[in-house]
Amino acid sequence: MMQMTGADLIVKLLERQGTSTIAGVPGGAALPMYDALSKSETIHHVLCRHEQGAGFIAQGMARVSGRPEVCLASSGPGATNLVTAIADAKLDSIPIIALTGQVPLSMIGTDAFQEVDTYGMTIPITKHNFLVRSAKELLEVIPAAFRIAMSDRPGPVLVDVPKDVQNQMVSFEAYPDVVVPDAAPKFDIAAVEEAAKMIEAAERPVLYLGGGVIHSGAAAMAVTLAEQASLPTTMTLMALGAMPMDHPLAIGMLGMHGARYTNYVLEEADLLICVGARFDDRAIGKTAEFCPNAKIIHIDIDRSELHKVKDAHVAIAGDVGQVLAELLPRVKPQLRKRWLSHVESLKGRFPLAMPGIEDPRSPYGLIHAVANCLDDNAIITSDVGQHQMWVAQAYPFRRARQWLNSGGLGTMGFGFPAAIGAALAAPERTVVCFSGDGSLKMNIQEMATAAQENVNVKIILMNNQSLGLVHQQQNLFYGKRIMASRYERPTDFLKIAEGFGMRAVDLDPSPNPRATLAEALHTPGPCLIHATIDPNEFVYPMVPPGAANSEMIG
Amino acid sequence: MSEQNAKPLSEFIPDVPETTGFNKVVLELGVANHPGVMSHICNLFARRAFNVEGILCMPVGSGETSRIWLLVFEDQRLEKMIRQVEKLEDVRYVERHAGDHPVFGRLDEFFQ
Numbered sequence: 059m060m061q062m063t064g065a066d067l068i069v070k071l072l073e074r075q076g077t078s079t080i081a082g083v084p085g086g087a088a089l090p091m092y093d094a095l096s097k098s099e100t101i102h103h104v105l106c107r108h109e110q111g112a113g114f115i116a117q118g119m120a121r122v123s124g125r126p127e128v129c130l131a132s133s134g135p136g137a138t139n140l141v142t143a144i145a146d147a148k149l150d151s152i153p154i155i156a157l158t159g160q161v162p163l164s165m166i167g168t169d170a171f172q173e174v175d176t177y178g179m180t181i182p183i184t185k186h187n188f189l190v191r192s193a194k195e196l197l198e199v200i201p202a203a204f205r206i207a208m209s210d211r212p213g214p215v216l217v218d219v220p221k222d223v224q225n226q227m228v229s230f231e232a233y234p235d236v237v238v239p240d241a242a243p244k245f246d247i248a249a250v251e252e253a254a255k256m257i258e259a260a261e262r263p264v265l266y267l268g269g270g271v272i273h274s275g276a277a278a279m280a281v282t283l284a285e286q287a288s289l290p291t292t293m294t295l296m297a298l299g300a301m302p303m304d305h306p307l308a309i310g311m312l313g314m315h316g317a318r319y320t321n322y323v324l325e326e327a328d329l330l331i332c333v334g335a336r337f338d339d340r341a342i343g344k345t346a347e348f349c350p351n352a353k354i355i356h357i358d359i360d361r362s363e364l365h366k367v368k369d370a371h372v373a374i375a376g377d378v379g380q381v382l383a384e385l386l387p388r389v390k391p392q393l394r395k396r397w398l399s400h401v402e403s404l405k406g407r408f409p410l411a412m413p414g415i416e417d418p419r420s421p422y423g424l425i426h427a428v429a430n431c432l433d434d435n436a437i438i439t440s441d442v443g444q445h446q447m448w449v450a451q452a453y454p455f456r457r458a459r460q461w462l463n464s465g466g467l468g469t470m471g472f473g474f475p476a477a478i479g480a481a482l483a484a485p486e487r488t489v490v491c492f493s494g495d496g497s498l499k500m501n502i503q504e505m506a507t508a509a510q511e512n513v514n515v516k517i518i519l520m521n522n523q524s525l526g527l528v529h530q531q532q533n534l535f536y537g538k539r540i541m542a543s544r545y546e547r548p549t550d551f552l553k554i555a556e557g558f559g560m561r562a563v564d565l566d567p568s569p570n571p572r573a574t575l576a577e578a579l580h581t582p583g584p585c586l587i588h589a590t591i592d593p594n595e596f597v598y599p600m601v602p603p604g605a606a607n608s609e610m611i612g
Numbered sequence: 613m614s615e616q617n618a619k620p621l622s623e624f625i626p627d628v629p630e631t632t633g634f635n636k637v638v639l640e641l642g643v644a645n646h647p648g649v650m651s652h653i654c655n656l657f658a659r660r661a662f663n664v665e666g667i668l669c670m671p672v673g674s675g676e677t678s679r680i681w682l683l684v685f686e687d688q689r690l691e692k693m694i695r696q697v698e699k700l701e702d703v704r705y706v707e708r709h710a711g712d713h714p715v716f717g718r719l720d721e722f723f724q
Contacts, residue, residue: 181648181655
């Protein structure tokens with residue numbers, strides 16, 4: 059018979075589940091859990107400067123490891139500060155466990171100090187959530203949280219634990235088993251055979267890969283499918299790296315900032331094979347005009363995604379890795395000479411223009427200069443905005459889980475804490491965070507965390523002293539009326555970084571920015587690399603919001 | 613209730629989406645029984661402005677689970693809605709019944 063407090067039980071269960079790092083911020087209602095953590099010999103707690111940073115650090119770890127990672131916060135403002143990071147994880151299907159302290163059970167509903175309805179607040183932004191009402195429940199709830207977060211379509215799970223439950227003694231015979239993901243749903247082999255026939259019969263098929271391919275660990279199989287059936291392959295923002303960008307069948311990212319030829323190829327497709335993607339509006343533009351001539355095969359583990367936006371001719375609800383494993387032996391190898399040469403000619407006529415690629419002081423040039431200093435082992439994260447789109451277009455991603463970004467929620471402030479998380483999960487890798495001056499300021503306090511943990515994170519700050527993508531849209535679609543998208547007063551980011559104890563390097567005054575950049579990237583430890591860019595550089599091409607993908611400008 | 617069927621729905625619910633039809637459907641949900649389950653389910657419908665005309669919920673058996681009966685209007689989005697409901701961790705099953713299922717009919721006298 060074992061006996062311990064709820065808080066000690068939580069920590070023991072996390073340890074048993076393999077958690078070795080927790081990102082968090084303590085507070086009154088979480089103190090018993092922190093006291094329990096002080097006794098743990100295996101869990102390293104990363105003290106963040108803001109709970110949102112903790113949420114994104116957990117996300118960064120989870121996006122690299124592929125397993126659920128944990129963040130911890132107190133009640134009230136601690137929990138509300140976590141909300142953005144949890145919602146972000148929901149939209150990108152990232153397995154995180156958010157543990158929050160709560161006021162004691164008897165005080166719930168009394169507007170107690172630092173009380174907020176964390177459970178009610180997080181219903182729509184979690185895959186599932188729990189309010190634990192007795193310490194004994196933890197024996198079921200903690201393993202269930204891990205199981206739910208990593209099974210089927212992954213997602214965030216929140217566990218809200220009142221302070222008295224954390225302090226309550228619980229006796230039990232044995233620890234619950236360590237949980238593993240549930241078996242993926244069974245799918246219909248007849249549908250797989252039908253899909254194979256459609257692929258064989260198609261003349262102008264396109265493979266469309268989404269983040270599900272990464273989550274399922276199916277990137278290699280997706281590439282094999284493309285090669286076997288001669289499928290030009292486009293990737294969503296979430297899937298970049300699933301197929302190397304320089305693969306002869308890769309046709310780049312589709313959608314709002316995809317290359318012209320990519321969207322034109324999709325326009326001509328007679329079959330679209332959608333694997334682990336969800337027809338997001340930024341990817342497909344105006345729904346009715348997306349792939350107007352194509353039949354659709356849709357493979358996704360989440361049944362509610364099938365037929366949600368576009369009706370599929372063949373829909374298969376299953377783990378994309380398992381479905382591809384069944385599909386591959388059924389797809390006859392063929393070489394589609396005519397279609398591939400047509401795709402090649404579209405690519406030649408409407409390539410992605412990357413002006414300034416030779417100049418490291420321009421956006422594309424800086425991205426290429428960074429890529430030239432690194433190999434495929436590096437992890438690239440980004441914040442949200444122009445720099446994110448430039449990196450998505452231009453960085454030569456070549457492996458799954460190389461690229462971490464906030465796709466669905468588009469959260470400015472994601473990139474830097476996610477990079478810290480990535481570096482904690484993979485300390486042997488260099489982690490580069492592309493950011494903008496708008497985004498970086500949204501979680502800049504985590505510079506202190508990066509310095510404390512001495513993580514190998516390099517921030518490439520593209521500073522245009524504006525909210526670039528807003529500025530761009532006001533220029534293009536709001537009669538050049540620039541409203542609230544320019545920062546009037548410059549910020550001295552170098553001083554800020556140094557103030558937090560991070561090294562800072564400025565490319566602007568450097569006579570040889572490539573050399574300065576290489577030196578900074580190759581020196582271990584956290585570093586801010588600052589580069590001023592022109593605020594009138596826009597991301598092109600661009601599909602105007604609400605328009606069809608064929609109506610790109612620029 | 614039968615009277616409501618005769619009039620356009622929009623007279624009763626000013627912001628009813630155009631996709632809403634006039635035939636009623638009864639949904640039967642088997643769910644885990646704990647505080648918060650109703651909230652999970654109602655949130656899904658509310659977020660999508662999918663009007664729920666009637667709700668009944670009682671525990672079944674030993675009280676481990678509950679059964680929820682929902683009366684909704686047939687809607688193009690109903691199948692998608694059901695798939696979203698099925699995805700909830702606390703929902704064990706969803707069954708669809710015709711709108712004249714007696715479970716709500718017998719309640720008429722309490723709503724006079």
